[in-house]
Amino acid sequence: MSWYDDDFYHEPSEFEEQINALKESLMNSIKDEHKAELDRLRKENEGLQKVKRDWNNLQSEYAGKVRALSYEKDNLKRQVRNERLTELMQDFNIIAYRATTNRLAQPKCDKCDDYRKIKFFSPSGKVMSEECECSVGIKVFVPEEMQVAEFGISRDKTSMMAWYQRRYSDSDHYSSTQYAEHIYKPGTSFEELGNYFSVFFRDKEDCQRYCDWLTEQEAAKKKEC
Ligand SMILES: [Zn+2]
Structure with a gap:
């Protein structure tokens, strides 16, 4: 094999180098585009999540207000009915x-102590007490x-x-x-x-x-x- 052939196969030509550089820059630019798109989507998602949270909060706030109003309405109705009834009944x-x-x-009897208890001994010899009848x-x-x-x-x-x-x-x-x-x-x-x-x-x-x-x-x- 001559040096020429060797050079031809192993040393990239200027053209090839340019092609490689172009490929690399193309790859990088595609990567950048992807990254940018991903970032954009992430931000958009975050924004949507916030909207969702706000919407849920708004909904529960609204439900709470509806409950409070209905409670207040019932109370008022009761109050009016009560006043009418009182007026009617007076x-x-x-x-x-x-x-x-x-x-x-x-009155305390003389069989018990100051606490109206009567002491006695259990069969085993323990001191026990019971309420005196006069305490009832x-x-x-x-x-x-x-x-x-x-x-x-x-x-x-x-x-x-x-x-x-x-x-x-x-x-x-x-x-x-x-x-x-x-x-x-x-x-x-x-x-x-x-x-x-x-x-x-x-x-x-x-x-x-x-x-x-x-x-x-x-x-x-x-x-x-
Ligand atoms: Zn007694």
């Missing part, structure tokens, strides 16, 4: 009485005042009359409690009355007498035991 409000229970503390209060009945609204249709106000009692002072809820058959008529014997909880009195004195009678009944029942 001419019908009366005071009635009903027997309710109370516990009256008993006596069940007594007392009149309870109640404000109720009354609607009557009979002239003597003893029959077909609906009574409504307000459940909570700030509530618009009136619940039906009793009818006239449970309103005490003076002269009726206490034995004839039903459950004390559903017997109403117009007069406090009558209710007090009924309470005293109930307390006596309770004491008699206890004696029997």
